């Protein structure tokens with residue numbers, strides 16, 4: 635949270651060992667024109683977990699360019715609305731700053747994605763509802779797809795991106811993809827990112843062991859899925875204050891942390907179809923490790 639939390643994420647996002655969200659920005663930049671062709675000109679863009687909004691800036695520029703080429707007078711009359719949403723107020727500020735010079739109506743919102751049902755009444759439809767930077771994969775697939783499905787109207791669209799496992803029958807290719815995922819997530823930079831809230835309270839990296847596993851989970855919808863499993867093992871008795879509360883750890887305690895799913899493209903497709911979505915456009919990089927998907931609810 636706050637400026638330090640924002641800096642923590644941006645440092646990880648820029649680090650050479652963790653190219654996850656950054657690779658998705660490159661894919662978006664390379665495919666912006668074919669993608670915006672599938673997005674009608676009257677859509678307003680809402681992005682949850684917007685971060686610094688760099689990807690949204692690319693998307694908005696592409697949409698504005700397309701709309702003015704198609705109908706210059708109407709593009710001047712009807713400004714696109716943009717709603718950057720994040721739990722971190724600093725990110726909302728950065729996302730607004732990043733599009734300061736674009737002809738848009740903007741309203742930043744500091745809120746949780748889980749509050750979408752409440753927020754919806756402040757958002758003008760039709761909506762292009764975005765979850766970018768691999769954020770989709772940080773949620774249980776059923777819960778995030780239900781949330782999106784329950785809040786999308788028939789004219790709205792859903793855009794998300796994901797860092798994925800290549801669909802491959804080639805054992806060696808799969809093994810090498812898994813090894814590079816473990817390399818990125820077990821890197822020192824990602825370990826520091828995960829320890830950060832505790833480091834801020836006076837702990838030091840030597841107080842922990844960071845363990846990263848890529849474990850397999852059986853899903854009824856899409857078969858065997860892979861998911862990262864992060865644990866911090868405490869190596870030293872520690873206590874500190876958070877607000878008015880004291881938090882104490884004993885040597886040998888462990889902290890289980892958030893996860894990230896690593897789907898294959900086919901598994902994502904299966905999930906979307908099973909949850910009532912139709913894919914309008916899917917972009918996949920040559921290596922099959924990054925994807926951007928534009929979908930809508932089936933009628």
Ligand SMILES: C[S@@+](CC[C@H](N)C(=O)[O-])C[C@H]1O[C@@H](n2cnc3c(N)ncnc32)[C@H](O)[C@@H]1O
Pocket residue numbers: 643647655682683684685686687689719720721722725745746747748765766767768769
């Ligand atoms: C993986 S980062 C992605 C950021 C950005 N979209 C990008 O592509 O770089 C996840 C973002 O979601 C925000 N976030 C985390 N939990 C959230 C929640 N429950 N509701 C809203 N935003 C959240 C974080 O502050 C962070 O900006």
